Amino acid sequence: MAIPFRPASPAEDLPPYYQDTGNDDIRQCFRNFDVDRNFDLFDRQTREHRSRNFCIDFGEDEGDAFCAFDLNDKAYKKLLESPRPTELHTRWINIWQPYNQKELIQTLASHFDFTPRLLGMMTSDHMPPRNNPSLRMKKSSSTLRSVFSHKSQTTNMSNSIREKAKQANEQALDSESSIGLTEMMQSTQLELVRDLSHYQLVDDVWHWSTVDQGRRCKFLFMSREMGHGLKSSADSNADMCIGYNSLHNVRSKETNTRPIISDRTRDVPHGKRVWNWLLLCEDKTVISISEDPFPFVNGALNKEDVKVLFTTRRNTVNVFRQLTKAPTPLREAALTQLPIRQRLGSSDEETAHRPTDAPGLLFYYLFEDWGATFDLISRREHGYAAELDRLRQEMLQTANLTHVDQLHHIGCQLAVLKRVYQSYELIIERVLKKQEATLASLKNSHILSGNASLISSHPVINDSPGPLVPEADSLLGVALSSAARVRFERLKDRIQLYALSEISECLDQKESLVMMNFNLIAIKESFSVERLTWVTLLLAKITILFTPVTLMTGYFSIQFKGLEFEVGSYWQAFGWTFGLSAALLVLFSWVSGTFEGKIITRSWTRAVYDVAHRWVVGRRKRGKMM
Incomplete structure (x- = not known):
């Protein structure tokens, strides 16, 4: 310890x-x-x-x-x-490295009545990195001891279960099939436990989130009477626990120009994923539990890891600094100021609400983390918008199929981000949702419904044992103060406006770039075909131009008996033949529409028809004028 x-x-x-x-x-x-x-x-x-x-x-x-x-x-x-x-x-309790503080989490779970499953997930051990044996050797000794002890307990438990099952089967029915079925079920259950660990799940499913509600936090509600502020129910106990993945932009200056394609995997966003628990409990206690970004590093962190650690703890440090009234760094920065303890108003109406607003505001600002939530998608100077613009410029220069592959992986990353932000929206909806009693929740229970809950002395309505609880006090969940509710609603609008809409726009741009890439490739191929056709026509024209000259030269090379050719006559014939060939070639090019390498756009018959039609129309016009 x-x-x-x-x-x-x-x-x-x-x-x-x-x-x-x-x-x-x-x-x-x-x-x-x-x-x-x-x-x-x-x-x-x-x-x-x-x-x-x-x-x-x-x-x-x-x-x-x-x-x-x-x-x-x-x-x-x-x-x-x-x-x-x-x-x-x-009160704010913050816990880092939860796998090394299982006794502390068990103390909190016992006091605030966590469910066994929630406690088990909070105290889960980290899974070793996949396909990276070097990082496995860096696992801390405490983590190794916890993993080995867990494996030994699981092995001992499995051995004891097998022995008991074997004895029971031998005493009951000597059936080999039933014994094999029991061992198969046990082995399948152990494989399920190994494969579905909490941290393995949140690492594979980035949009995984959870919202749990209990009965260990006081409800806060707004009095409808004039002149009254927020009041707390003395007997209403409930709690709220949310778990979610937060994404942090850890790009450096060296990788900022090409931020999207990651060496580890190309189908998840380039950022540091950290799992977080947030609990709003009784006595206005807020508990935050954060996953350790480097659970298998033994010793001091290097420079890059320290930078990542500062990035992942940026929001926690900012909230921590805002809870003191001593001078703090960047106190004058507008975006870092939080209205938890730093307030301007001093009227009775303002000060009366502050004690009841503080837990909800603390809970909200720990969840908000504006910089981490919107840094990956909303900033225009880097990120997905800049990467798509870079690919567009490269396509306009030279389009190829590798761009389609890059766009595919960008689309996969944007889809992951979209599901993450949608999970944030779902969390906010669950936090703001008001729990209401139903007939099913009141039937066969010890809940006083209707006017019976207003009676000060609880009468015995039925003969069932157990205490009678008012209907309002039996509801699960927590009703946040109005100050926190307004901010949660605003955050939901911001997520829709600045994150999900931006992602949708990038996805639409990605699809348009894919179509543009194929169109550019098709245009490039058409240009290649046109150039090849032009070269072919040029070679054909040269062949047509020199073929008569070649035949003429062959004629002059024949030795006829009693006939001799002179040099002057040869060049005279050459000039007439070459000139006539060039004139005929020009005429053929003009008629066929391939003059200067142009592609034929209409047939010869259509060209003759058009010329004749213009000649006839022109003659008719001249006849009318005369």
Whole structure:
């Protein structure tokens, strides 16, 4: 187990909430997040690959924010069990390298009542890279131990199951077919477990996403009465968990000119895929879990890997910096400012909503990640639009079938991106969807429906055992505050307008470029055929021009008895023959429509007919004029 990160500054006076937990790690690691020197230490830890987790409790006023890095599962258990003061109304727990912190995730799952399947996916081990033995040797020792222990447990379990099955079959019926069927089913189940691991699934299906809802977070709803703000139901418990792949643009200056075609595979976008979990839980707690981009690297990262790490953590670091009131880098940049703790209004109406808006806003801005979501497709100076424009220019110069192959792979990448953004839309729809009770959900249950839920003292309506729960408190899911809902709706519109429409336009352009490429190839072939025809006609004309001269020369070369030819007579005959041949060739070219290598566009009979028709029409006009 790694040693928790302890700031080098001396211990500070912490609120009684942290002092009373009785945990030394909590007292030593938590620091005031609004103090400059503490923030500088924590800010550097967010960009450190070995950092495992951090926890931030914050309120609205300056000094009501405390942060700690790399706490163990026992410290988090103490924090979750201790009632948090009202001034620290929101908590953010961020976890990196989840496969190395299974005890911590199990603590959170036990407290917030995760499903066993959700816990299993969150604590899944990474699958070794395919067809890359060198990277497999870089697997960290902790990951190796977890994988080996999992394999040994699976082997022991399979052996015990086989022994029990064998004994049961021997005692019941001595049937070889049933024994073979049992072993076949067991082996098939083990193959299914090996082949369908969580990280293998999200790596093969980039648009894979999930939205789960439970009962461990308070509903937030808007009061319809004038003068009232957001209120929380004291008894309504639910939670929301979303899982999705985020894509990060990791192109460098060297590869920026040819960003689309990747050496690893040509059918997925050129970017770094990172799986993320986001949970909105009770007590206004937000949990974020991110996949480690380099799970099999042992030791320090190289320069390129550090750049990729900074890119994948860019949004997390930005949200982290916006939660402090100490001076932060790029604080004045407009696009990096988030209205979570930094607000301008100070009226009663504004301040009354801030404690209830903060969890939903934090949940939203962790999901939004505007730069990663739209950097791959929306920016015009590089990406798919620039690649399609480059291919278009190359086609206009020299069109060939290799361009069709490149366009095919670009289309596959755009299709993957389209499904990814559609999965984001689906997540937003599920987050904004209001859960309503149905007759099926109320039948044969302990839910008080209708007016019965308004009665303060729960009467005994039926004789079934168990507590009676009001209808509103039985619904799953979480109703976000209005501030978060408005931003989720805006993000959905942005995805449709700036991502999906851009992808559709690029796909249409890709299809048009494919057709243009074939048309250019056809035009190129027609030009080649026309040039070949022109050369053939030229050679034929030369042959026609010199054939009479050749015959004449053959005649003069014959030795007739009593007849001698003079040189002057030869050249005189040559001139007349050559001139007559040239005149006839010009006349033939003009009549056939092949003068100066032009292609015949109409038949000779049609040409004679047109000439005769013009002559007849012209003669009639002259006759009328006379």
